[in-house]
Amino acid sequence: MPTKLVLTAAAVLLLIVVLPGAGVAGVLSAIFGGSDTITLAKCSTPIADIPPDYCQLYVTAAPDCPGLPWTVLAAIGKAETDHGRSTLPGVRDGENSAGAGGPMQFLASTFASVVAAHPLPPGGVSPPSRYNPSDAIHAAAFLLCDNGARQGDLRAAVFAYNHDDRYVDKVLAQAALYTQAILGGTGETGAGDCDAIQAPNPAALAAINYACGQRGLPYEWGGNGPSRGDTGFDCSGLTTAAYAAAGITLPRTAHTQFHAGPRVPDGQPLLPGDLVFYGTPAKIHHVGLYLGGGLMIDAPDFGQVVKNEPYRYNGDDYAGATRPAR
Structure with missing residues (x-):
């Protein structure tokens, strides 16, 4: 479970210790409703x-x-x-x-x-x-x-x-x-660190926090995670569950998630929380959740576990990205 969350696009650095079992709802409650939240405003920096x-x-x-x-x-x-x-x-x-x-x-x-x-x-x-x-x-x-x-x-x-x-x-x-x-300017943004999550909005924060908490679970074809009675996740099962934790309903498969959009225009920097896809528009076969810093979290394939890894690699068939959290 991540131990430090940074909601940078609120221009407030939020340092929140997430206790085991607190869950995303508790985190967001602390951010938006808790009087004990520690906030360090960064507005003194241009x-x-x-x-x-x-x-x-x-x-x-x-x-x-x-x-x-x-x-x-x-x-x-x-x-x-x-x-x-x-x-x-x-x-x-x-x-x-x-x-x-x-x-x-x-x-x-x-x-x-x-x-x-x-x-x-x-x-x-x-x-x-x-x-x-x-x-x-x-x-x-x-x-x-x-x-x-x-x-x-x-x-x-x-x-x-x-x-x-x-x-x-x-x-x-x-x-x-x-x-x-x-x-981080005009390039790809975010640190890509599950222990210091950077996110542009509360929904992206919640989705990333959930996905980071699933690291180490096994890939399972058609898997929707332990809360749904499965051992682990497949790629789109992970992204579906992550955004469900943020209150956003996604279609279940990578292909339908890609076409549900909204698309990130080609050439526009990715933001933490974006979904990154692989294949062709006619046949999308994989999806990951972008963390920033060139990294994504995904459920890669049989024999592997949910983990952080580069979203671009030699020989990939990257097809583009969507931004469910706007």
Whole structure:
């Protein structure tokens, strides 16, 4: 069982001792609900173009909505007002031509409805104001949560924030850039270490943590793991169970998982938690769970055990990757 987890894409270094039997649910509860969680904010270190004070607000507000990466909040702040640095009307006072105001560009009616439904935490002003960065960013987290982020549907949540597909694409692309900046720039990211897991979001963290906990179990054709009465796993049995632990349902076979997507575009850096596939689109025969650092965890073949190994090797027939945890 891993002993140290690092949820780097939350811009918070989480050092959590995972006791035997605690399980993934306990880990995630500690991350998002436990008052004793040890957190070391890294916002004092420059992260792309995000001002440190705004970075800290995004990090602090994201747990208002379990499953919401702080980078999505930051990407909205970037798209709306360049993290409050814009000098256009409606940022610090007044409204823009659409009636929006504040660093997260709330309509007055929308902000009021969010605040009525979700009392904002300390740190803002009284009464809450859409022009106060703390109030605005926490309100944005709650609004995204109400519109799909809690269920992991970030696209729907961002679309509800601004009904424009181009805006959604821009925000999600910016969030990915912030994630890459945190996890290691433009190359392949993550350490590939089960004892210090790096993950871009809670679902990827949970999936990797589960898979790492299965190391040493034997390969078993059609195996779904001891919890399902089997001795071990086959490749897609492991990835199915790992993402089930994260609350995400995958198709059962490597071939159907590949075609379920969503695909990671060719040439885009892989992130920890991505699924990596082998074969051809017409016949995918193997899948692993990417850990970072060029490594994956998989159930390789008969006579072998669940283990970490390079995801690329001489003569492989690598077919691409998908990203179930977005």
